[in-house]
Amino acid sequence: MNAIEFILSGMLAAATPFLLAALGELVAERAGVLNLGVEGMMALGAALAFIVVYNGGGHFEGFIVAALGGIFVSLLFAFVALGLRANQVATGLAIGILGAGLSAFFGKSYESFTVTGLNQIQIPVLSNIPVVGGLFTQDCIVWLSLLASAGLWYMFAYTKIGLLLRAVGENPKAAQSIGYPVIAIRVGAVAFGGLMAGIAGAYASTVYTPLWADGMIAGRGWIAVALVVFGTWMVGRVFLGACLFGMLSLAGTVVQLTGLAIPSQLLASLPYLVTIIVLGIISSNRRLLKLNGIASLGETYER
Amino acid sequence: MTAPLLSLRDVSKSYGQVHANRGVNLDVASHSIHAILGENGAGKSTLMKLIYGVEKPDSGQIMWQGKQLHLNAPGDARQLGIGMVFQHFSLFETLTVVENVSLVVPGDKKDLAQRITVLGAEFGLDVDPMAHVHTLSVGERQRVEIIRCLLTNPKLLILDEPTSVLPPQSVNRLFETLRKLAADGVSILFISHKLEEIRAICDHATILRAGQVVGNVDPRLHDASALATMMIGHDVPAPLAAKPISTGNKHLELIAVDHIHDDPFSVPLKQINLQVRAGEILGIAGVSGNGQSELAALISGEARLHGSEKQRIMMMSRDVTHLNPAARRHLGFAFVPEDRLGQGAVPEMSLTKNSLLTAHSKGLVRHGLIRMRQATAFAKACIATQDVRTPDEHAEAGALSGGNLQKFIIGREMMLAPKLLFVNQPTWGVDIGAATAIRQQLIALRNDGCAILVISEELDELFEVSDHIQVLNHGRLSARFKTVDTKPEEIGLHMIATGDAA
Numbered sequence: 001m002n003a004i005e006f007i008l009s010g011m012l013a014a015a016t017p018f019l020l021a022a023l024g025e026l027v028a029e030r031a032g033v034l035n036l037g038v039e040g041m042m043a044l045g046a047a048l049a050f051i052v053v054y055n056g057g058g059h060f061e062g063f064i065v066a067a068l069g070g071i072f073v074s075l076l077f078a079f080v081a082l083g084l085r086a087n088q089v090a091t092g093l094a095i096g097i098l099g100a101g102l103s104a105f106f107g108k109s110y111e112s113f114t115v116t117g118l119n120q121i122q123i124p125v126l127s128n129i130p131v132v133g134g135l136f137t138q139d140c141i142v143w144l145s146l147l148a149s150a151g152l153w154y155m156f157a158y159t160k161i162g163l164l165l166r167a168v169g170e171n172p173k174a175a176q177s178i179g180y181p182v183i184a185i186r187v188g189a190v191a192f193g194g195l196m197a198g199i200a201g202a203y204a205s206t207v208y209t210p211l212w213a214d215g216m217i218a219g220r221g222w223i224a225v226a227l228v229v230f231g232t233w234m235v236g237r238v239f240l241g242a243c244l245f246g247m248l249s250l251a252g253t254v255v256q257l258t259g260l261a262i263p264s265q266l267l268a269s270l271p272y273l274v275t276i277i278v279l280g281i282i283s284s285n286r287r288l289l290k291l292n293g294i295a296s297l298g299e300t301y302e303r
Numbered sequence: 304m305t306a307p308l309l310s311l312r313d314v315s316k317s318y319g320q321v322h323a324n325r326g327v328n329l330d331v332a333s334h335s336i337h338a339i340l341g342e343n344g345a346g347k348s349t350l351m352k353l354i355y356g357v358e359k360p361d362s363g364q365i366m367w368q369g370k371q372l373h374l375n376a377p378g379d380a381r382q383l384g385i386g387m388v389f390q391h392f393s394l395f396e397t398l399t400v401v402e403n404v405s406l407v408v409p410g411d412k413k414d415l416a417q418r419i420t421v422l423g424a425e426f427g428l429d430v431d432p433m434a435h436v437h438t439l440s441v442g443e444r445q446r447v448e449i450i451r452c453l454l455t456n457p458k459l460l461i462l463d464e465p466t467s468v469l470p471p472q473s474v475n476r477l478f479e480t481l482r483k484l485a486a487d488g489v490s491i492l493f494i495s496h497k498l499e500e501i502r503a504i505c506d507h508a509t510i511l512r513a514g515q516v517v518g519n520v521d522p523r524l525h526d527a528s529a530l531a532t533m534m535i536g537h538d539v540p541a542p543l544a545a546k547p548i549s550t551g552n553k554h555l556e557l558i559a560v561d562h563i564h565d566d567p568f569s570v571p572l573k574q575i576n577l578q579v580r581a582g583e584i585l586g587i588a589g590v591s592g593n594g595q596s597e598l599a600a601l602i603s604g605e606a607r608l609h610g611s612e613k614q615r616i617m618m619m620s621r622d623v624t625h626l627n628p629a630a631r632r633h634l635g636f637a638f639v640p641e642d643r644l645g646q647g648a649v650p651e652m653s654l655t656k657n658s659l660l661t662a663h664s665k666g667l668v669r670h671g672l673i674r675m676r677q678a679t680a681f682a683k684a685c686i687a688t689q690d691v692r693t694p695d696e697h698a699e700a701g702a703l704s705g706g707n708l709q710k711f712i713i714g715r716e717m718m719l720a721p722k723l724l725f726v727n728q729p730t731w732g733v734d735i736g737a738a739t740a741i742r743q744q745l746i747a748l749r750n751d752g753c754a755i756l757v758i759s760e761e762l763d764e765l766f767e768v769s770d771h772i773q774v775l776n777h778g779r780l781s782a783r784f785k786t787v788d789t790k791p792e793e794i795g796l797h798m799i800a801t802g803d804a805a
Contacts, residue, residue, distance in 0.1 A: 160405065174393035179381050
């Protein structure tokens with residue numbers, strides 16, 4: 001297997017934790033809520049799913065429990081930030097730390113244990129194509145995350161729910177004045193973000209690297225938050241961003257294997273560096289930001 | 304006699320110590336076009352919020368078709384058939400027109416787009432259903448608001464200052480629409496300060512002053528000055544006589560300006576030539592969306608010309624084509640933008656701090672430190688000379704009514720003693736008392752030798768203040784008309800003439 005094949009076949013799986021969490025955060029931010037607790041929600045989801053799978057509960061059950069965990073933490077965030085109208089940034093950070101703490105607490109007695117991952121599903125014919133064939137051999141969660149991307153893209157482009165989320169995020173006062181329950185819609189969006197973050201964490205700990213180590217999410221939640229901005233709140237761009245990130249993290253591994261004398265720390269920082277640079281370029285395009293930016297993002301809304 | 308469609312009995316609402324509405328009684332009959340008249344701060348907006356369910360009354364009853372009404376949210380009001388066209392629009396800027404409509408009116412987008420076009424053609428509310436709202440002018444946005452409301456088939460339609468941004472031709476068409484709607488059984492609550500319009504279309508007027516009802520009249524039986532007197536409690540002063548035009552130096556000159564804005568949806572400006580001399584007021588007429596905002600941005604310095612050498616913007620005989628807004632202000636230029644909240648003032652800041660925005664050079668800042676005493680004195684002086692209704696200079700700009708804030712902003716710019724003043728929509732959404740005061744001040748400033756450029760969609764206003772008028776249509780500026788020798792209809796023809804690029 002050459003380097004390109006290696007990167008192509010592994011890229012989507014590497015991108016999946018970022019993609020799932022970023023899609024969830026995208027929905028919350030579209031509704032105008034900045035929840036910075038993604039990292040913590042992922043960590044909690046990762047711990048819960050690992051415990052369920054390790055104790056023989058099966059992956060499906062593990063993902064359900066992780067999703068519920070994510071929703072629970074996100075609703076806690078929603079209660080404080082939307083119900084009590086606390087500052088969203090501070091609340092998100094605090095709730096994120098809570099999630100990480102709970103994750104460490106639950107996972108304490110499972111340190112360095114392993115579980116088995118998920119089976120790969122091959123798409124017939126396509127997976128036999130040389131070079132790119134690896135793209136079409138993935139586990140079911142990867143396929144699910146691709147479906148989720150397409151579904152959310154469709155939702156924002158063509159459905160009333162998508163329109164409503166954008167409306168609430170742009171001008172909550174106007175949405176209220178034409179008769180929509182702004183807070184309820186935002187709570188729903190935040191809960192969806194929690195669900196996706198929980199699943200993303202579960203994927204990281206029980207499928208992508210099926211072993212438990214405290215702090216294993218290792219900043220992936222933060223990258224997901226950055227990807228949402230990098231993608232200017234558009235599903236397609238967030239998807240591309242996640243793939244780029246996944247690809248770069250694999251490229252680092254490939255370069256190391258070739259034995260080139262580049263410090264591994266530099267290679268490991270490459271995806272982050274590129275993300276920052278791309279972020280900078282994107283945010284210099286005012287028109288794009290004006291069209292896609294979310295006017296009320298992070299602002300406390302009072303009826 | 305059947306019960307009125309809507310009645311209010313002894314309704315009161317206070318915000319803190321301010322009694323916005325006190326013991327208001329109101330009956331709106333079906334098939335009626337009912338005016339609510341009142342100055343800024345008289346309580347019109349609060350009353351509408353109570354009827355539309357945005358706020359709840361402290362005491363009193365609201366009855367709908369004879370039954371007691373409890374509104375918890377605007378959604379409740381909408382379900383009963385109460386629709387509202389807001390003065391400060393409730394549109395979503397990043398969405399398209401049809402998307403905005405589809406949030407309120409069920410139906411698929413294709414179908415809605417067609418209904419918008421049909422309704423627009425029928426009522427003179429032309430708007431591209433696929434356009435993004437942020438690319439639309441204030442006037443176009445209002446059309447969207449009205450269309451969105453009409454598509455819900457309301458029984459009662461509340462219109463808050465609906466004609467303030469429409470050209471004369473569209474006002475007549477809107478009135479035909481409203482009459483048609485009233486004949487079909489829709490009652491209309493018409494909030495306006497334009498007395499002639501109220502006399503033309505309304506069959507009943509309820510007059511509010513300081514939160515209380517001070518009169519219920521048939522406006523057709525009273526002349527405008529009688530209505531104005533009822534509304535403000537004393538006679539309206541006559542317009543200030545303008546001194547004959549003295550030809551001073553050119554303080555503003557635009558030479559062969561062609562401009563295409565970065566935003567692909569904006570109106571390109573073509574071969575704009577204009578000049579304003581000291582002691583002269585030049586009015587720019589035109590229906591909104593014909594290049595006004597683009598022209599305003601170029602003159603204020605927010606947008607800069609690029610390209611050809613031949614195009615120039617001159618101020619006080621200096622080439623300012625490449626100067627930023629601060630440098631232009633330094634030459635004696637002052638500017639009152641169209642958007643009061645956000646551009647003219649920072650809503651969350653006190654009036655004192657808002658003074659600092661443009662008046663910092665008037666000794667309000669020394670060694671980079673704010674001199675609070677001087678700033679406070681400046682704000683106080685501005686409030687006093689402009690008769691701004693506010694508790695004190697510490698009030699947040701956003702808490703003031705539109706007219707009061709406009710008076711404050713215009714006052715702030717006038718206190719800079721500018722050589723050139725540019726006012727974009729001086730009296731949009733401002734009531735008659737404040738508007739008269741603002742226009743008088745513009746004329747007084749002109750008489751003192753200031754060059755003044757006014758962009759306005761209200762033709763009456765331009766005829767009242769301007770020495771000359773030019774019309775902006777499809778990004779092109781017409782020839783110069785001397786106001787005293789010109790009829791409003793001639794200007795109107797230039798406003799609606801079809802250009803080469805639609």
